[in-house]
């Protein structure tokens with residue numbers, strides 16, 4: 317509450333500030349405005365250098381996959397760069413399930429953000445704080461530091477920007493299920509993984525206390541995972557390994573009372589993977605004694621019970637549990653929700669951007685990673701303008717040459733066209749122009765052109781909320797920022813269809829490099845481009861090499877590899893620290 321009254325004061329109640337903003341916008345930084353802004357800034361304890369700088373101010377919110385990838389590739393000599401995040405480190409999230417059971421230590425998968433800044437000549441300013449509100453009208457964000465309140469100085473401050481990069485990720489989606497916030501564990505942050513690790517040990521210690529009935533011991537050792545996506549499955553597999561390779565030796569009296577259950581609302585676990593992988597995972601879990609309940613939706617969770625409903629039969633029943641880990645997808649963070657309400661996107665799940673990652677309706681606010689989704693424009697929305705743009709001689713028909721002239725830009729602007737060609741095994745775009753009998757046509761009129769492209773939009777895919785997408789978006793955007801000046805009237809940019817001229821840059825294009833899931837017992841599954849599927853022990857070794865190579869620094873690479881080696885030699889540590 318305190319911070320919002322502070323924010324309101326800053327936005328509405330402060331007449332000097334509003335006058336200043338007005339002056340700033342009309343006189344674009346005249347002397348009076350500048351003097352007033354300095355006084356204002358001093359009052360709130362800001363860095364004045366941000367106002368004195370001639371360079372455009374780029375403000376990045378978040379130090380996750382998207383934010384750090386943007387910073388890594390950005391030429392920071394071109395901009396005055398500031399970063400705000402409540403975490404002063406980057407976390408390698410794909411290894412979080414390994415942290416829950418001590419296969420890898422928490423510190424091995426994090427890289428201090430200031431180490432990264434040092435590599436960029438220290439020119440980037442980092443503020444450890446949470447952004448609470450974005451005011452895109454005045455190009456200002458309001459932040460609060462999460463540092464110890466007992467330290468002297470104000471924790472609230474605001475920052476102005478020329479370009480804002482929103483990369484704050486997402487939070488776990490509970491779908492408002494009663495009891496989830498109170499009684500479930502999440503697996504999103506490093507702290508979550510550490511909490512889970514402690515809680516697993518607690519469940520075992522509690523189960524071996526004297527005076528408990530067998531039923532009570534069994535309840536304490538029932539681990540339930542809600543969500544059969546990669547995170548839930550990898551955690552279940554890690555837990556199974558931890559229990560069966562390490563804990564049963566230390567708690568032999570209760571080794572037969574342990575149960576692990578995965579609850580999945582869909583028909584299969586790992587349903588974003590190839591079906592060969594999901595059925596391999598289901599069979600492996602069956603052999604390992606991990607129970608998989610598909611087609612079930614959790615209705616509520618209490619301290620010792622979880623109630624669920626079978627989707628097919630409508631049957632409702634409760635199961636006792638010692639611990640529940642909730643891993644069912646992501647939703648917008650409060651700061652993003654608030655911003656979405658302000659800009660008329662309140663009914664959406666995450667922020668909508670255009671294909672250049674600009675938040676819809678803004679030229680200077682970008683959103684990447686899990687907090688956003690690219691709203692891919694449909695070909696059919698622009699089909700008439702595409703046709704007119706191609707029909708140079710205004711004949712009402714397109715020749716093969718005219719078609720070729722426009723199709724390159726269409727392929728760049730609308731990735732669904734290429735996906736459609738691939739799905740139909742069409743090696744050449746002119747296949748689109750064949751008639752119903754499969755004969756090549758030399759000319760097409762508007763209706764025929766429209767028909768040829770009528771099915772392509774069905775191939776439009778929204779991008780998954782993964783580190784791969786976030787990192788590629790960060791890299792793409794930084795390259796656009798690096799070339800912003802050179803590409804100002806880019807004669808080689810893709811053609812605009814709804815306006816004249818050319819776009820400055822090509823739109824963002826995601827390149828899927830494949831996905832992995834570890835299944836326990838030193839087995840993993842991989843789905844790689846080209847419909848290549850691999851499962852088993854050899855895939856686990858591939859997983860080790862890929863994840864070692866993907867580490868962000870030699871330091872974390874060394875730590876992670878030594879953790880894996882330590883686990884092989886000594887097993888996992890069961891101390892509750």
Ligand code: FAD
Nearest residue numbers: 378379380381382409410447484485685686781782783784
């Ligand atoms: P994040 O990486 O979550 O970063 C968000 C950043 O914003 C953080 O630094 C956070 O502190 C900061 N922040 C939050 N709120 C604010 C605020 N108000 N103001 C300022 N900063 C803020 N993806 C894969 O591709 N492969 C995998 O194997 C994989 N495994 C995963 C395993 C687990 C357990 C989890 C949880 C995720 C996994 N993912 C994986 C998904 C991947 O981690 C996310 O898609 C990715 O982290 C998204 O990147 P991001 O930069 O958008 O968000």
